[in-house]
Amino acid sequence: MAASSLSFILLCLFISFSISNAIVPSADTFRYVNEGVFDQQDDIQYPPNAEYTTTYRSLDLSTFPFRLVFYNSTPNAYYLGLRMGTTRDESLMRWVWEANRGSPVRENATFSLGSDGNLILAESTGQIVWQTNTANKGVVGFAIESNGNIVLKDSSGNFVWQSFDSPTDTLLVGQTLRVNGGPFKLVSRDSITNNVNGAYSFVIEPKRLALYYKNSMRYWSSTFPGLNRANATLVNATLQIAEAEYEENNFHVLQCIIENARQFFDRPILAFGRFQYNSSLSYLRLGIDGNLRLYTYRRGVRGDAWALLFTMFDGDAKTSRASDDPVDECQLPSRCGKFGLCEESQCVGCPTPNGVLAWSKDCDYKLPSCNANSFKYYELKGVDHFTVKYTSGTGRTGIDNCKNRCTKDCKCLGYFYHTDTARCWTVNELKTLTRVGNSTNLAYIKTPIN
Ligand SMILES: *[C@@H]1O[C@H](CO)[C@@H](O)[C@H](O)[C@H]1NC(C)=O
Ligand SMILES: *[C@@H]1O[C@H](CO)[C@@H](O)[C@H](O)[C@H]1NC(C)=O
Ligand SMILES: *[C@@H]1O[C@H](CO)[C@@H](O)[C@H](O)[C@H]1NC(C)=O
């Protein structure tokens, strides 16, 4: 008995000893320094062109058509990004993953994999900016998989760490969002020049996939009626490619499949359409503008490597090949700037207390002060806020209650009321209002009395 438990303990010691001693063979460790000339600056005929930037330094870490690169959009502020596309495509290359959004590194920063298995992005001073925290966790090697997943593997080939678990604004085919444990969402980039988290997010929740402005203002969500009927919840959503069953050869359907905790017959799917390409090299991007777009990479199509397959909010919905109905662009919170009236994807008016004027990008509201005696409301008929379509507002309530809620709340800029359903929305951001031509939909905007 004693002997066997002793040997058991020894066995455990041996196992933990050998795991903690698994090391990355020296031939597979690496250390890249962010220094030297930029890629192909002298190639005037076909300057290598990539999203947001023109300068970058490629690392010797790649799997077609992906490559790890130090890139900058402002001087001396570099990001370690995964580029999709090659210079030979003569097409705009895309950034589909990055390690250090919001925390740029400087010249001479290093990207290294040590023998302990930790992947580190550090300044030249040694200060660590980003790391995988995988030291002594059994990592024996690094790879960029053919689907663009950057992985650290153990000796059995399992992923100790994978870039697919830390997305920024992009989902590649095979990449998953999960309700439990995450990753929960994609977050937009703030602007072309400012690489920090922006205002939009694409989130998986137990009952829906949803788009949010500033984390709380929902401007789109999936409708999965079967989900509530079956009292079921979402588990994960994976960007997948599936061959269309009843279509001619080589047609494909790209879809986001959501599995369920229990037996559930119609698995909810967001179908992004049918395409004539083998589109397994595709990505879904939450754009700077809060729109969701699906692109596919067409190998060997010079000058035109990318095809836009699906746009969630589409001004030209009639010509879209998508099977799920695209939503009008007016549903995008910032379509008409700080404040504007939108109709059929066009900005058509600038609401003011004196009536609706012609829209311009300067169209704005006047900030009311907190004191209820210092502001009044003006009415707009047949208008909805961008949050109205995909949220339920309050339950049945009177229009006076709705008004009071807004009046008492200093941050409230206006309220929206549907007279037919007696529902109420109060909002802290106005942004884009949609003209709906329905006189039951009323908007009341706060404005200073003087
Ligand atoms: C980067 O390192 C090299 C070599 O040590 C050095 O000559 C150069 O000045 C450094 N560049 C910057 C911007 O610090
Ligand atoms: C639905 O699921 C919840 C949580 O799993 C459970 O508490 C509830 O009883 C279920 N309702 C029905 C009608 O099955
Ligand atoms: C998604 O959830 C299902 C059900 O729990 C599970 O079998 C599957 O492995 C999950 N997929 C991923 C990629 O996590």
Ligand SMILES: *[C@@H]1O[C@H](CO)[C@@H](O)[C@H](O)[C@H]1NC(C)=O
């Ligand atoms: C589509 O591309 C994938 C990955 O490149 C490949 O495995 C598959 O065989 C291709 N399918 C067809 C029908 O060409």
Ligand SMILES: *[C@@H]1O[C@H](CO)[C@@H](O)[C@H](O)[C@H]1NC(C)=O
């Ligand atoms: C106005 O909205 C109500 C409820 O949303 C709807 O039933 C009705 O058909 C709409 N009327 C018009 C003219 O669109």
